[in-house]
Amino acid sequence: MDYFLTDKQKMIKNLARRIAEEKIKPKRAELDEKEEFPWELMDILAKSDLFGLIIPTEYGGFGGGCFENCLAVEELGRACIGVATTFAASGLGAYPILFYGTEEQKRKYLPEIASGRKLAAFALTESSAGSDAAGIQTQATSSGDVYILNGTKQWITNGGEAEVYSVIAMTDRTRGARGASAFIVEKGDPGFSFGRKEKKMGIRCSSTRELIFDNCRIPKDRIIGREGMGFIIAMKTFDEARPGIGALSVGLAQGALDEAVRFAKERVQFGKPIISFQAIQHMLADMATLTEAARALVYAVARYIDTRPRDFSKVSAMAKLFPSDVAMKVTTDAVQILGGHGYMRDYPVEKMMRDAKILQIYEGTNQIQRNIIGQALNKEYGKKF
Amino acid sequence: MEIVVCAKQVPDTESFIKVGPDGKSIDTTGIKWVLNFFDESGVEEALRIKEKVGGTITVLSVGPQRTVEALRQGMAMGADKSILVDDPTAEGSDPAGIAKILAAVIKGIPHDIIFCGFRTTDDESSQVGLMLAEQLGIPHLPPAIKLEISGDQKAVKVESGVEGGMLTLEAPLPAVITVGRGLNEPRMASLPGIMKAKKKPIDTKKLADLGIDPATVGAAAAKVKIQNMTLPPERKAGQIIEGASVQEKAAKLAQLFKEEVKIL
Ligand SMILES: Cc1cc2nc3c(=O)[nH]c(=O)nc-3n(C[C@H](O)[C@H](O)[C@H](O)COP(=O)(O)OP(=O)(O)OC[C@H]3O[C@@H](n4cnc5c(N)ncnc54)[C@H](O)[C@@H]3O)c2cc1C
Numbered sequence: 083m084d085y086f087l088t089d090k091q092k093m094i095k096n097l098a099r100r101i102a103e104e105k106i107k108p109k110r111a112e113l114d115e116k117e118e119f120p121w122e123l124m125d126i127l128a129k130s131d132l133f134g135l136i137i138p139t140e141y142g143g144f145g146g147g148c149f150e151n152c153l154a155v156e157e158l159g160r161a162c163i164g165v166a167t168t169f170a171a172s173g174l175g176a177y178p179i180l181f182y183g184t185e186e187q188k189r190k191y192l193p194e195i196a197s198g199r200k201l202a203a204f205a206l207t208e209s210s211a212g213s214d215a216a217g218i219q220t221q222a223t224s225s226g227d228v229y230i231l232n233g234t235k236q237w238i239t240n241g242g243e244a245e246v247y248s249v250i251a252m253t254d255r256t257r258g259a260r261g262a263s264a265f266i267v268e269k270g271d272p273g274f275s276f277g278r279k280e281k282k283m284g285i286r287c288s289s290t291r292e293l294i295f296d297n298c299r300i301p302k303d304r305i306i307g308r309e310g311m312g313f314i315i316a317m318k319t320f321d322e323a324r325p326g327i328g329a330l331s332v333g334l335a336q337g338a339l340d341e342a343v344r345f346a347k348e349r350v351q352f353g354k355p356i357i358s359f360q361a362i363q364h365m366l367a368d369m370a371t372l373t374e375a376a377r378a379l380v381y382a383v384a385r386y387i388d389t390r391p392r393d394f395s396k397v398s399a400m401a402k403l404f405p406s407d408v409a410m411k412v413t414t415d416a417v418q419i420l421g422g423h424g425y426m427r428d429y430p431v432e433k434m435m436r437d438a439k440i441l442q443i444y445e446g447t448n449q450i451q452r453n454i455i456g457q458a459l460n461k462e463y464g465k466k467f
Numbered sequence: 468m469e470i471v472v473c474a475k476q477v478p479d480t481e482s483f484i485k486v487g488p489d490g491k492s493i494d495t496t497g498i499k500w501v502l503n504f505f506d507e508s509g510v511e512e513a514l515r516i517k518e519k520v521g522g523t524i525t526v527l528s529v530g531p532q533r534t535v536e537a538l539r540q541g542m543a544m545g546a547d548k549s550i551l552v553d554d555p556t557a558e559g560s561d562p563a564g565i566a567k568i569l570a571a572v573i574k575g576i577p578h579d580i581i582f583c584g585f586r587t588t589d590d591e592s593s594q595v596g597l598m599l600a601e602q603l604g605i606p607h608l609p610p611a612i613k614l615e616i617s618g619d620q621k622a623v624k625v626e627s628g629v630e631g632g633m634l635t636l637e638a639p640l641p642a643v644i645t646v647g648r649g650l651n652e653p654r655m656a657s658l659p660g661i662m663k664a665k666k667k668p669i670d671t672k673k674l675a676d677l678g679i680d681p682a683t684v685g686a687a688a689a690k691v692k693i694q695n696m697t698l699p700p701e702r703k704a705g706q707i708i709e710g711a712s713v714q715e716k717a718a719k720l721a722q723l724f725k726e727e728v729k730i731l
Contacts, residue, residue: 093661101655131657144658 083374085381087153094150097130098157106161113164113287114433119243120165120287127158127169128198136173137180141192147388148322152329152380159333160340163437164287166330168201171239171288173326174445175202177319178248178264182307187266191246200245205235205293206316213450215250215316216259220295222251227302229253229265231295234277239444241291242276245269248319249293250312262312266304273298284436320445321395324402325387328380331405331441335373338409338416338434342366345420345429362419369412376405396458403451406441413438468522468620469577470513472546473569473599474506476530476537477589484698491693502537504653505584509646510541511653512614513582520620523547525576529557529568535669542664543656549669550576556674559686566598567684571677573603578641580623585610585645596645606638610647 087095105126113120127133136151137143144150151173158166176195179187194200211217220233231251238247247267254261267274277292307315343366346357356362383401387394413435417424424431442448478484479499487494502510513524526541528534529552538549552568560568573581581603583596600607611625624637625644656664674681682688708723710716724731 090662094658097656097658097661105655126655129657130655131659134658 083377085377091150091153094132094135094146095153095157098132098154099160101126101130101132102157102161106158106165110162110165110287111427111430111433113162115286115427117281117286119289120168121243123165124168124198124201131197132169133172133198134196137176137192137196141188141196143192143196147384148325149381149384149388152325152384155326156329156333156336156377156380159330160337161333162287163330163334163434163440164285166333167239167285167440168243168288170323170326170330171204172198172202172244174204174319174323175240175244175246175248177322178204178306178315179246179266181318181322182264182311182315183266184303186303187306191266195246201240201243202246202248203238203240203244204319205238205241205247205249207236207238208234209236213447216262216313218250218252218262220249220251221255222253222263222265224253224302228299229302229305231265231267231273231298231300233295235293235295237280237290238293239288239290241289241293242279243289247293248306249295250316251295253309253312257310259313260310262316263309264306264312264315265300266306267293267295267298267300271298271300283439284433285440317395321398322387324398324445324451325380325384327441327445328376328401328405329384331402331409331438332373332377332380334434334438334441335369335376335405335409335412338413338431338438339366339369339373341429341431341434342369342416342419345423349421349423356419365415365419369415372408373412376408379404396455396462399446399451399454399458402445403448403455406438406448409438409441468516468520468616469579470516470522470524470582471573471576471578471580472506472509472513472524472526472541472582473584473595474509474526474528474537474541475503475584475587475589476500476528476534477503477587480588486696486698491696493696500533500536502540503584503587503589505586505588505646505648506582507541507544507653508650509582509584510544510546511651512646513580514545514654515651516580516616517545520616522579525550527569527572528552529560529565531558538669539661539664539667540656542667543661544654545660546667548667551669551671552674552677553671554674556681556685559689560684561689561691562592562594563598563690564684564688566595566602568674568677568679569595569599570602571679572672573599575677579620580616580640581643583643583645585647593645596643600643603641603643606642608636608638608642608644609634610645612647612649614644614650 106123132154134143135146135154139145155166155170158169179191195202206215208218222229222231249265249267250262252261253263273296275294277294280290346362347355349356380401383397416431417435420429420431423429479501482498485494517524524546526538526546526549528538532553534551550572586593597607608625609627611627613626615624622637622639623642627634708716708719710719
């Protein structure tokens with residue numbers, strides 16, 4: 083399919099593809115097995131300036147939009163969702179600063195994130211506040227010229243490895259969701275430490291860790307936007323980032339389809355390659371159709387977002403929901419097509435199936451995506467009729 | 468330091484290769500073309516030298532217009548400029564013909580170090596580097612896996628693998644150095660690098676510009692001619708030897724080796 087990419091976009095896709103093929107693919111099984119953080123690969127991505135993709139040129143980036151980011155993470159995801167998530171999470175951590183930071187904050191943090199010298203992370207979730215993000219307990223108390231943070235964030239991607247953290251905490255509990263604010267916390271700030279590193283089903287090379295704030299003192303000028311804007315900032319960040327999860331999903335589905343077709347052509351049973359059986363062909367046909375449909379949706383939404391529309395929560399949720407469900411189905415079917423081989427770690431599809439599951443969970447579960455779409459429909463049709 | 472990297476555009480080793488209708492060349496439809504790996508490694512080594520002692524890196528190739536992409540690949544990594552000899556008469560040259568053309572270009576430009584991949588991943592003749600050094604009348608150093616420029620920048624020392632050991636050689640500059648496997652790991656081009664490469668100069672030359680008599684290069688002048696090209700035979704399916712006991716299986720296997728494989 084030709085999606086009419088510009089020369090620049092083709093170049094981004096090709097570069098990411100090459101890194102995925104030559105550098106990530108040969109390492110992915112070992113990183114998964116050892117649960118080892120992919121620093122070496124982050125370094126390669128940094129030297130290629132891919133971390134700067136979404137950062138404006140005035141802050142040392144490449145000035146790409148949501149679509150360019152999607153093209154890159156799709157290719158990385160085709161090789162390894164663990165590595166691609168690590169890469170994408172840094173962008174997630176950068177968005178709050180990019181969208182709501184002061185000029186000084188942007189100058190201080192964005193060039194370092196763009197160059198890949200520093201990884202970023204985004205921290206919202208807590209043990210008792212997952213989907214119900216408004217239930218967060220982490221407190222930021224204003225005291226003279228500092229804020230004092232107390233509380234624990236859970237399951238934070240790039241936790242412990244990142245240098246820059248965008249953290250959502252309550253500044254005024256009495257105001258509920260309007261009482262949250264966003265802050266920049268740096269690794270090394272007094273009272274900021276890391277807790278347990280999780281053992282996971284998939285994306286095992288990525289770091290998922292607790293952030294512990296114990297009377298963590300940060301200067302007043304670390305607040306992003308104003309007090310009370312925390313959830314607006316978080317939601318805007320997710321709206322921008324969700325098609326990226328969709329793109330990771332498309333990449334993963336494509337990677338699984340590639341493996342399944344290749345295997346089906348080679349595996350001989352009953353004297354014929356199994357791809358000659360209609361049952362297999364039909365599975366592959368559905369996998370290919372779903373993957374292409376998911377890609378078309380992600381590209382369309384990402385391009386729409388880059389026109390800077392006012393409200394795009396609904397379509398952004400669609401661009402995460404559908405592709406991640408597709409990735410789950412396609413990777414599961416790829417394992418089925420490979421049969422017993424697919425279940426073994428010697429072949430990449432069992433990892434792909436384990437990795438796929440997270441795409442339906444993080445950055446808002448797919449139930450929550452459906453809630454967002456449903457609520458938007460309710461609102462839209464309320465207006466019209 | 469003036470560094471010239473000779474580079475060839477070759478089919479990606481992942482490409483699906485078919486023999487063309489003439490039976491003497493590959494069918495190039497659908498082939499993905501890339502910079503030859505060892506030449507890429509040459510660009511990398513040139514960049515490392517430049518980063519240390521400064522200089523200019525020129526990527527040089529003989530090939531059709533599509534070769535521009537390979538040159539841009541080298542410039543995206545950081546090389547400064549390129550020269551492409553694009554002349555239909557040069558097509559079908561054997562290694563001696565290519566070396567002659569490269570030498571004619573290099574004689575006309577400043578050069579301290581010339582890198583050549585020790586082989587290409589398509590024809591694998593491993594001759595161009597040696598012949599080029601001969602044509603230029605300068606030393607040739609064998610496939611280098613380690614390289615060091617002397618403090619006064621007048622000589623180069625390389626390590627090259629020989630069976631069971633290591634050879635350390637030194638030569639005065641200018642010299643031709645062939646790039647061996649493991650000399651370095653070529654860097655990935657960066658996004659800005661790729662953007663900049665689009666604006667870097669490519670000087671395109673014809674044989675006439677180089678004063679080369681067209682009768683001395685190209686297919687007609689080639690001393691080595693390809694007669695025939697065939698794909699390696701497809702691997703036959705494996706055979707499982709049945710038998711009630713290990714002894715019986717071993718006996719059958721020995722018999723097979725004797726009668727069919729004929730190696731016993
Ligand atoms: C590997 C990994 C990495 C992560 N990285 C980050 C990160 O970098 N930063 C960060 O802030 N968070 C991160 N998270 C947290 C992630 O975003 C949350 O896990 C997710 O939002 C869901 O929250 P929960 O796990 O508490 O599930 P819960 O909210 O407890 O949900 C449990 C189930 O109930 C369903 N459910 C809940 N509420 C509703 C409802 N209203 N309607 C219908 N169904 C509902 C959910 O869909 C789900 O199926 C990460 C999580 C994982 C596993």
